[in-house]
Amino acid sequence: MKLLLSILLSVAMCFSSAVNAAAAHDPTAPLGYKAAPKPVEVKTAPAPVKKKGPKRVRLPRLDAVICSSENSCVAVFNGEMVEEGKVYKGFKVARINENSALLTRQKKQWTLNVYSEQVVQ
Numbered sequence: 001m002k003l004l005l006s007i008l009l010s011v012a013m014c015f016s017s018a019v020n021a022a023a024a025h026d027p028t029a030p031l032g033y034k035a036a037p038k039p040v041e042v043k044t045a046p047a048p049v050k051k052k053g054p055k056r057v058r059l060p061r062l063d064a065v066i067c068s069s070e071n072s073c074v075a076v077f078n079g080e081m082v083e084e085g086k087v088y089k090g091f092k093v094a095r096i097n098e099n100s101a102l103l104t105r106q107k108k109q110w111t112l113n114v115y116s117e118q119v120v121q
Contacts, residue, residue: 060089062101062112075101 026035060077067073073096074081082088084096094109095102103110 057090057105059103059110059112060091062114065096065099065101065114067098073098077101 026033029035063076063079065073065075066081072084074083075093075096076082077088080088082093084093086093088103091103091105091110093101094104099115100111100113103112
């Protein structure tokens with residue numbers, strides 16, 4: 001009886017390992033096909049905190065300067081008309097001449113120029 005039980009147990013173990021082996025290989029897969037290995041999850045340390053340096057600010061584009069007969073000029077920045085003394089995207093328009101505009105921001109100054117064909121009288 002013990003012999004019969006041990007034989008049945010051995011056969012059952014062999015059968016279960018054969019089923020597992022068959023389950024690992026897909027009989028419908030193309031010849032020579034190898035399943036892609038499972039990706040290994042790699043734990044990485046959190047990214048170090050970067051020190052904040054000075055933030056770079058993009059200057060607006062001076063498209064044109066429009067001057068009227070009364071000697072007052074208006075600058076066109078990125079398609080928007082801005083008068084002298086007004087603020088445009090954080091820049092104060094300090095002065096507008098016939099072919100340039102002076103912008104200021106935090107003690108810094110930028111002079112933007114236009115070519116003669118962009119000046120409208």
